[in-house]
Amino acid sequence: MSFLEFRFPTCYHGTFNIPPNPPFGLAEALVYPTSAIYFKFVLARTFVSSNPLFRWLKPTDIQKVSALQLLAKDVVEGVTGGIHRSRHIGASVDFKEHRPYVHGDEIRSIDWKLFGKTDRLYIRQYEDETNVRATLVVDQSGSMNYSGSRSNRLTKHDYAIRLASCLAYLFVSQQDSVGLVTFDTAIRKHIPPRARPNHLRVCLETLANSECQGETELGGVLHQLLSFCRKRGFVILLSDCYGNAAELFKSLSMLRANYQEILLFQIMDDDEVDFPFQNRTLFRSLELKEQQLLVDPMSLRKTYLNNFNNHQEAIQNGCRQNRIDWIPVRTSESFSAVLSTYIAHRGQA
Amino acid sequence: MTFLNALLAFGATAFSVPLIIHLLNRSKYLTIDWGAMQFLDASVKVNSRRIQWKQLLLLLIRCLIPVLLALAMARPLIQTWKDTAGSTPMSLAILLDDSLSMQSVNDKQGRIGEKRNRIQQAVAQIQKILEELPAGSDASVILGGKPIEMWAQHQPSELSKRLLALNDRTESAGRLDLSEAARSAASWLEKSSNPRRHLLLVSDFQASEWKSTQQDLSRDLAKQLASRNVPIAWSFLNAATPAEAAVKDAASETNVSILSVESIPSQVVPQGKLTISVTLQNDSQEAAQVPMVLMEGLDEVERQSVTIAANSTSTVRFVWSPTKAEDTLIKVFADYDDASPQDHSMTKVVRVREPAKVLIIDGDRKREAMQSESDFVRLALTPFSLLRGEPGDLFTTSVVDPGGWNEAMLKDTDGVICCNLPDLNPDQRKSLRAFVERGGGLLFCLGDKVQVDKLNAWESISEGGLRIGAWTTRTAWEGSIKPTSSPAFELSKASLDSLSSARFVARNTLKLDDALTTPPVTSIAYQDDQPFLISAAIGAGRCFWMSSSCDDDDSNLPSLPVFLPLVQRMMTTAIRWPAGWKETPLGETWIENPSQATKLSVQLPGLTTRELAIEPNKPIDLGTGRLEGVGQAMAGERRLYNGFATSSADRKQELARTLLAPEELETLAKSASASVHNDADHWLNQERSNSNGKELWTWFWLGLLALFFAEMFLQQSLSPRSSKAAVPSAPSNAINTTKRGAA
DSSP states (O other): OEEEEEEETTTEEOOBOOOSSOSSOHHHHHTSOTTTOEEEEEEOSOOOOSOGGGGTOOHHHHHHHTTOOOOOSSOBOOSSOOSEEEEEEOSOSSEEEEEEOOTTSOGGGBOHHHHHHHSSOEEEEEEEEEOOEEEEEEEOSGGGGOOOTTTTTOOHHHHHHHHHHHHHHHHHHTTOEEEEEEESSSEEEEEEEEOSHHHHHHHHHHHHHOOOOSOOOHHHHHHHHTTTOOSSEEEEEEEOOOSOHHHHHHHHHHHHHTTEEEEEEEEEOHHHHHOOOOSOEEEEESSOTTOEEEEOHHHHHHHHHHHHHHHHHHHHHHHHHTTOEEEEEETTSOHHHHHHHHHHHHHHO | OEETTGGGGGGGGGGHHHHHHHHHHHHOOEEEEESOHHHHHHHHHHHHHHHHHHHHHHHHHHHHHHHHHHHHHHOEEEEEEEEEGGGSOEEEEEEEOOSGGGGSEEEEEOTTSOEEEHHHHHHHHHHHHHHHSOTTOEEEEEEOBSSOEEEEEEOHHHHHHHHGGGGGOOOOOOSBOHHHHHHHHHHHHHTOSOSEEEEEEEEOOBHHHHTTHHHHHHHHHHHHHHTSSSOOEEEEEEOSOHHHHHOOOGGGSOOEEEEEEEEESSEEOTTOOEEEEEEEEEOSSSOEEEEEEEEETTEEEEEEEEEEOTTEEEEEEEEEOOSSSSOEEEEEEEOOOSSOGGGSEEEEEEEEOOOEEEEEEESSOOSSTTOSHHHHHHHHHOHIIIIIOOSOOSEEEEEEOTTSOOHHHHHTOSEEEEESOOOOOHHHHHHHHHHHHTTOEEEEEOOTTOOHHHHHTSOBGGGTSOBOEEEOOOEEEEEEBOOOSSOGGGOOHHHHHHHHTOEEEEEOOEEEOTTOSSOOEEEEEBTTSOEEEEEEEETTEEEEEESSOSSTTTBSGGGSTTHHHHHHHHHHHHSOOSSOOOEEETTSEEEEOOSSOSEEEEEOTTSOOEEEEOOTTSOEEEEEOSSOEEEEEEETTEEEEEEEEOOHHHHHHHTOOOBOOHHHHHHHHHHTTOEEESSHHHHHHHHHHOEEEEEOHHHHHHHHHHHHHHHHHHHHHHSHHHHGGGOOOOGGGOOBOOOTTOO
């Protein structure tokens, strides 16, 4: 069996398996710039992958997202220097404003040149920059386990893992802290945000080992999340958002009030959007095993699509009211392309 | 409710097809593990009842479509739902009695002043009815006299034109065959497409016909017609006027009729003389002077005038000489004006054939006249030519010595008579045996020159020879012929009396061979039961033996009047004539029993030739003549002849002028559940006031159309294409972003 060993100089060193039918060709890998990724071939009789994550995170995707920068729109609270605006004002090159001197200010911060011109004491203030604490909240409820005919057998959960992996890599590569929360009816795993490169491996392993099961309780889970997000930061929610939209936005608004910038990636399958079924079908619920419906899809399609549309509209309105970035995604789309498009769009906004 | 095409109604069972498809589809479904159950569940809650109702409705419509289609094609008819008759098309079968009695002249005067017979009157009434039939109706005419003739599938207008031909029709039909004609009419009406079906019987209702058998028959017919799938109504239209029906006694009318026509003899040769005896009857109270005409085909041959006393019969004799050897139709016609001209003519078919050739081999031929046996035989066979020097004999004869004939002469001969022949050599015996087997007639007359011991040495009939038994030598014997109740050859009484007066003085006796497979037939015997004339069938011919001489040596028979007819009948019987012959009354079926042929080509007078395949030894119906003449059937090269002529026995009965009285006719109609009408107007008024069942197929077709549209509408409302308009736009590009720093 042949395998490839990739080394990522900036973030991760590891060995992973290339599946028998790799999603990218060897020739394609060879032409990548060696400055970003260098690799070597190792031949061995047996190989055990040390990290199943690399089923999801392909070098091509890493290549695509490595050049991106996801900046926080709101000011954030970090512990180290970074690329995001900090709520603290300190020593920096970025001048912010002058303010009149008050008792207690440091003498060294007085702008003496301005005192010479105006004969008044002013303090010169500079903007501080810090890193961001991003939390990836990944839905692993049963409904995320659906894969339609047009999604290349990729379930919504698989898609969410790939997207989360890319985001995690992105944050780590820009020296930000990234954490992970997986949930269904309750929070199943919680990994606090860290900025160390090794932390990425922990997050990705957790993602790779997560399994879809159970119902969704988005509102309750996000309410629980409040206790983990005490400082300003990012909350990136990856879910299909099925469930009660009102409950969802109740919790999201509380998060938002807690100075969290929220990105909502709503992951859907084409079948769920178009409902293309024609023949008589037994629909078995992925969340509740005992729930199943034997229906004629043609006759239900109109009502189904109306219900779905109303739900989407509710989510869109909720996001707009709470100033949440809502990115609806179909599993048939390339997630790296979706990410690039979104970040480009975010930069223009 | 009933159906005009009941068989197609079974197509309604096709409703099970969509039902089965539905049930099969219900048992098949896909299974999908689905995430977005919240939308689906809500949709089912909202729609389940409505969708279920729609689907059940769709299923019902799809089941109803084949049912309605089958019912529409089966053409349902609701009989309790009345509709006016005048607007509904009808099928009318007119059974017209065209028997001989319908040719009686009505009292009504025609437009041009000529008297019209009942057929012409009936045709006028029928034409009136046909003109008034509702649009879309069809009609047929069945001529009910034997043999029945059907004019089916005609438009009323075309049929009306065709009926005019009946006015000048010369063909004569037999008695009314009500049973067969009504069956034909009913079967035609069964195939009809109209819901109203009517059988109209047009007849003069002659008392002799209707009082006896037809009354019961009509009652049975009424039951049969009413029990049909679509009941057939029937009614009577009286072709006779009330004045005619009021005549109770035929004798009160002036009427002259021909009772019979007989020809003597039954066969005649060209230039021969045939006596035709015509018996006439005068049924009136006054003597009648009747000019009588004999016609050969269309040519008048002879005309005589005869005076017939009141209520008496008279006989007229015509002598007719045929010119050609072919079967000829002769017609006797009384040129007399009375109310029943149809009984003024009668036809007869006469067989005219070429004389049969007879070879007489005389063993004791003498020069003196009437000294040889052959002279007596010749005189008996050809009396006209020998005595009067006139043609007309049935036979031509030639006399040869015992050694003066050969095989070639036999080929051109119909019969051979061996008179007083001492012996025959084996070749001659062989030739004669072959001659008889081919159908020739052979007569041995014994005599004093016959060498009995040599005769007894011949081969027996069973051994391929001609010997019938052991003859004794000629001995003296005095006696006479034994009188018998069934004399041979159908001789007349005068001839039989003459035969019994014959006295014999010498004879030969015979002891029959025991080995004979077919016993010989003794036609005439002596007092002591010894055969005088004995015969045996050999092949297709017959061989006769006469145990005494045929001259006046052994008896006085040649001097008796019976001698001539006896010899002629004997030779006529012995000779195998070219074909059989019989005369069949008009309307009767000619049945033959051909023994060998497998195919017959039949032509009856006035009809086209038909080819019939037949089975040997099984009687076959060759058809029924409606026109006088001579029919023929060719069985290979053999001809079967049959003459068709009116039957004198039937004619007397058919022409009885007494008709059913109006009250008798009403009783008959009541028993037959029919109504009686005296003219077309009455029938038309009655039909217009009647009511009939209403046909529903139009409504079924409309319902079917409506179901088709409903099915399409429901199908569209349930199909995904119709709900595609409601599909929301794909949310893939809907990225909702907030402005930086908005918090």
